[in-house]
Amino acid sequence: MKPPFFFACFLSCLSLAACAPATDTRPGQPVAHRQQAFREILKSFEPMGMALRENRYDPETFLRHARALEQQKDAPWPYFGPETNYPPTRSKNAVWSEAALFASERDAFLQAVTRLRQAAETRDEAQARPAYEAVHERCRVCHKAFKSE
Numbered sequence: 001m002k003p004p005f006f007f008a009c010f011l012s013c014l015s016l017a018a019c020a021p022a023t024d025t026r027p028g029q030p031v032a033h034r035q036q037a038f039r040e041i042l043k044s045f046e047p048m049g050m051a052l053r054e055n056r057y058d059p060e061t062f063l064r065h066a067r068a069l070e071q072q073k074d075a076p077w078p079y080f081g082p083e084t085n086y087p088p089t090r091s092k093n094a095v096w097s098e099a100a101l102f103a104s105e106r107d108a109f110l111q112a113v114t115r116l117r118q119a120a121e122t123r124d125e126a127q128a129r130p131a132y133e134a135v136h137e138r139c140r141v142c143h144k145a146f147k148s149e
């Protein structure tokens, strides 16, 4: 018996289409740039959370990530220009229709990130934990209002 070749092809094309990252075809690629900037933020933020959850807080590693996060914290925002609500964005319309609220959420996030870096400088886990949680809360609150799943 020959394998159902065409059927297998069809399936693999389907899954390729599902997996391929949607591209941002506009000049300057603002949507792609801000998504990339958020992914960089996640790369610094996630290991801090994992270390705390798994009870393996290492002050120097934690501080390194907290400093990196502070370096990255400003990167996404300039890419939310007025004409940048188009696919493949996962931003909700509220980013633009509730711009003042979005800006205040962004500012609360920026302050929380600075406080996290300051807490990390103390090398004291008891200070690092709540400061990490405060940033995590900023991610969650903003995503709930401004990012679709």
Ligand code: HEC
Residues within 6 Å of the ligand: 031, 034, 035, 036, 038, 039, 041, 042, 045, 088, 089, 090, 091, 092, 095, 102, 105, 106, 109, 135, 136, 138, 139, 140, 142, 143, 146, 147
């Ligand atoms: C002030 C609002 C706000 C805050 C704070 C915020 N985000 Fe987001 N984030 C967004 C929006 C809006 C998008 C959708 C961007 C788009 O697709 O246009 C997003 C997208 C993302 C993405 C998806 C990127 C991709 O590949 O599409 C990740 C990951 C992410 N954020 C991580 C984080 C983490 C981690 C934090 C906290 C440390 C955080 N964000 C804080 C608004 C926020």
